Amino acid sequence: MATASILDRSRTIAGPGFNRWLIPPAALAIHLAIGQAYAFSVFKNPLGSLISHDVAKPAPEDWTAGQIGWIFSIAIVLLGLSAAVFGKWLERVGPRKAMLASALCFAGGFFIGSLGVHLHSLPLLYFGYGFVGGIGLGIGYISPVSTLIKWFPDRPGVATGMAIMGFGGGAMIASPLSVALMDRFKSPTDNGVAATFIVLGLIYLVFMQLGVWTIRVPADDWKPEGYVPNAQHSALITTGNVLADEAIKTPQFWMLWIVLCMNVTAGIGILETASPMIQEIFSDKFMGTGKGVTAAAAAGFVGLLSLFNLLGRFFWSSASDKFGRKTNYMIYFGLGIVLYALLPTLGRNVSLTFFVIACCVILSMYGGGFATLPAYLSDLFGKKQVGAIHGRVLTAWSTAGILGPTLVNYLHDNAKAKGLTGAASFQSLFYTMAGLLVIGFLANLAITAVNEKYFVHEEAARKVPA
CATH class of the missing domain: 1.20.1250.20 (MFS general substrate transporter like domains)
Structure with missing residues (x-):
């Protein structure tokens, strides 16, 4: 019960004198994490050679590029669908609970996906990274938007731009990080994808907490000084x-x-x-x-x-x-x-x-x-x-x-x-x-x-x- 109360929207209302410029970094923490989706292509070749360990000579049991491509497509489809389905829920419960749900789903997608890689189960990978992770993408993408606009009615474009640029730039961090992790865990019998998924899930779960616990919503009657609607x-x-x-x-x-x-x-x-x-x-x-x-x-x-x-x-x-x-x-x-x-x-x-x-x-x-x-x-x-x-x-x-x-x-x-x-x-x-x-x-x-x-x-x- 105590944990639920901490996550309630009423517990995130900012007090007098709160610095609204703390909100864009909180939103950015979420978007930089879920922006990893744009770096998914670095896993295509490794996922296509889990059995053969040779991209140039895939084994008959290896997944094809077309099969692997559906993982990303499912994630993007679920991004849009979950954003639509959970949008009103987000407005009701507030950004903190939504951000935490996003972090759990997004990281959970990596954990389930890792099991799918380990068992060489494509349906499990679709369900993990695609379905569960895609829900995390959708909730995370919209979770800070309403809050940012309420904090910055005088500059909504600047505020949302600062956050959403993180989704576009998340791949610039995730791509080299993922490659480095796969190289670290690679062995003659394992190309390191399963372990990399686990580590990425843990990293993003922790990193997204910066947004979860920093986010605040303004009081209903709050307005920036000098703001003219x-x-x-x-x-x-x-x-x-x-x-x-x-x-x-x-x-x-x-x-x-x-x-x-x-x-x-x-x-x-x-x-x-x-x-x-x-x-x-x-x-x-x-x-x-x-x-x-x-x-x-x-x-x-x-x-x-x-x-x-x-x-x-x-x-x-x-x-x-x-x-x-x-x-x-x-x-x-x-x-x-x-x-x-x-x-x-x-x-x-x-x-x-x-x-x-x-x-x-x-x-x-x-x-x-x-x-x-x-x-x-x-x-x-x-x-x-x-x-x-x-x-x-x-x-x-x-x-x-x-x-x-x-x-x-x-x-x-x-x-x-x-x-x-x-x-x-x-x-x-x-x-x-x-x-x-x-x-x-x-x-x-x-x-x-x-x-x-x-x-x-x-x-x-x-x-x-x-």
């Missing part, structure tokens, strides 16, 4: 509140769902195939110098994309506080359409430097789209249940997690089947992604202020958990 004087920024169950009845919710789905699907167009793409487009044959882009250089390209994904989350979301959320998404989609349409030309003309720059800008806006979304939702629907509404919109991410890789692989395989090579084999992919961004641009253009009939009366709002 709707200071941007935008018709899109409301001072009222729409509850989660009503938000999904509005056209604005579904327009934002399309906006996120198109932005994520288009970003995955580069992320999904970054390394083989740049090696194929700028191979020896097309460079004309006898020196193409090596595997090591391609890995550097992937790392650079991750960096811009991270930086874009903070840069673009912070910029949205000045220019407005709708304007930011117009930039994401408008500039993205132009850059995607230019990529085939840059590839054909062997403009490697400009090709890399274009891809980096696209990935910065991909990350920016994630980080700007919570503030956009707060503008339109108010702060009362923004975490729950955010969770429901994230089902668009689940959809894009399946749609993006499927589309990328189909278009590229189809081009290869026609005998196309180099930049030509990616041309239809790039143009299709530009087309998806056109859809996102039009959806964002259609967003207007939410009709007043969806807003809850202030007296009723006070009876709903904040």
Whole structure:
């Protein structure tokens, strides 16, 4: 009973004089941990050679790349679904209990996954890292969002950008750490994945406690000194509140769902195939110098994309506080359409430097789209249940997690089947992604202020958990 009371939302209300700048690091502790999901690819080859211990000569019993790929897909699908299902629960119980649940599920996914690796049971790995770990991802992703926006109503883009950039940058820590751990535990009869999963689970379980026990929520009547609501004087920024169950009845919710789905699907167009793409487009044959882009250089390209994904989350979301959320998404989609349409030309003309720059800008806006979304939702629907509404919109991410890789692989395989090579084999992919961004641009253009009939009366709002 005592433990439960410590986790109650009422026990996390900050007292007078609390420094609100302690909240972004608490949120960052959660997002840096769950951002490990973007580093899952480092386990693909080791998981595919658990029996043979030789990536080049897999045994018949070894898992295929396709089978292993579903582990990540399940985790991303569960991220969106669990964010939608548990969003209202989070608003009711508060961020501390939600963060602890996230830590237990995320770490538990590693522990169950380790047993799956040890027993060579793919269903157990799907259930552990994919299902249980995916639930931890979803709850952890949305757990600090509502709290951050309530602490920073004057700068919601900056606040959420600081936290969500952690999800984009978590792989930069997790990738080398995972490789180092596998090397440490590797033996002639064991490639070290099972032990690495155990250690990672323990590390993340402990690290996420920094967020669990640091997080605080503001008192209901708290406001930053000098804060003036709707200071941007935008018709899109409301001072009222729409509850989660009503938000999904509005056209604005579904327009934002399309906006996120198109932005994520288009970003995955580069992320999904970054390394083989740049090696194929700028191979020896097309460079004309006898020196193409090596595997090591391609890995550097992937790392650079991750960096811009991270930086874009903070840069673009912070910029949205000045220019407005709708304007930011117009930039994401408008500039993205132009850059995607230019990529085939840059590839054909062997403009490697400009090709890399274009891809980096696209990935910065991909990350920016994630980080700007919570503030956009707060503008339109108010702060009362923004975490729950955010969770429901994230089902668009689940959809894009399946749609993006499927589309990328189909278009590229189809081009290869026609005998196309180099930049030509990616041309239809790039143009299709530009087309998806056109859809996102039009959806964002259609967003207007939410009709007043969806807003809850202030007296009723006070009876709903904040």
